[in-house]
Amino acid sequence: MLTHQGLRRHLGAALVLACGLGTGGLAQAIEYRSVAAPAILYDAPSEKGKRLFIVAPGTPVEVVVTLDKWIKVRDPGGSITWIERRALAAKRTVQVTAPRAAVRRQASESAPLAFEASKDVVLELTDAPTEGWAKVRHTDGAVGYVRVTEVWGL
Numbered sequence: 075m076l077t078h079q080g081l082r083r084h085l086g087a088a089l090v091l092a093c094g095l096g097t098g099g100l101a102q103a104i105e106y107r108s109v110a111a112p113a114i115l116y117d118a119p120s121e122k123g124k125r126l127f128i129v130a131p132g133t134p135v136e137v138v139v140t141l142d143k144w145i146k147v148r149d150p151g152g153s154i155t156w157i158e159r160r161a162l163a164a165k166r167t168v169q170v171t172a173p174r175a176a177v178r179r180q181a182s183e184s185a186p187l188a189f190e191a192s193k194d195v196v197l198e199l200t201d202a203p204t205e206g207w208a209k210v211r212h213t214d215g216a217v218g219y220v221r222v223t224e225v226w227g228l
Contacts (some may be wrong), residue, residue, distance in 0.1 A: 105137040106166065106227045107145075113161035115153075119144035126155055132196040134167045134227030150194075150226045166199040168208060168225035175225065177218035181207035188218030203228055 111131050116123035119141055129135075135147035138154060145162065148154050150169045170191045177197075178185040181204070189212060191197060197210035200217065207219040208228060222228050 106134050107137060107147075107162040108165055108167040108227075109133045109135065109157070110161055110163035110165075113157055115147075115149075115155035115157055117155065119146070119156045123156065126153075129157070130196075132167050132198075134169055134196070135162070136227075166227070167196050168199050168210060168220075168227035170195045170197065170220075170224060171226045172224035175220050177210065177212075177216070177220045178207075179218055181205065181209075181219040185219070189216045191220070197225070199227070 109129050109131055112128050113131075115126045115129055117126055118124070129149065133149065135149055135157070137145055138148055139146035140159075143159055144156050145159050146154060146156050150171070170193055173193050175191045175195075177188045177191055179188045191212065195212075197212055197220065199208060200211050201209040203222050206222055208222050208225065209217070210220050210225075211217045
């Protein structure tokens with residue numbers, strides 16, 4: 075049985091680890107990748123695993139765990155599955171989560187509209203996000219800035 079002082083020590087250690095202080099103060103960044111071509115998502119890191127569904131090319135996924143040939147990912151809907159490493163591209167994309175995202179010509183609410191993108195549209199990320207905006211490119215070539223709160227994959 076833990077004493078009050080022992081419990082405080084355990085909670086303090088847990089807090090240090092949760093804040094990333096146990097690893098030199100560096101919190102691990104979330105990594106996103108994009109699906110290169112239509113790919114099968116599995117329930118286990120093996121081709122013998124259950125095939126769950128096929129994911130569309132360009133779909134951004136969050137990397138959860140990396141093994142040799144397999145990567146455990148979270149998709150925009152929140153499902154956690156496994157995908158073969160070779161199915162992922164270096165190119166980054168984001169997926170619109172807002173009903174309609176206004177993509178502006180500059181990173182400003184007052185900037186003219188470049189285009190609008192509907193929910194679930196995938197856009198190529200062309201620059202790292204800054205000050206709440208991400209520079210993106212539509213498949214038709216249109217370029218602009220979208221609010222980071224209106225997309226998933228950053």
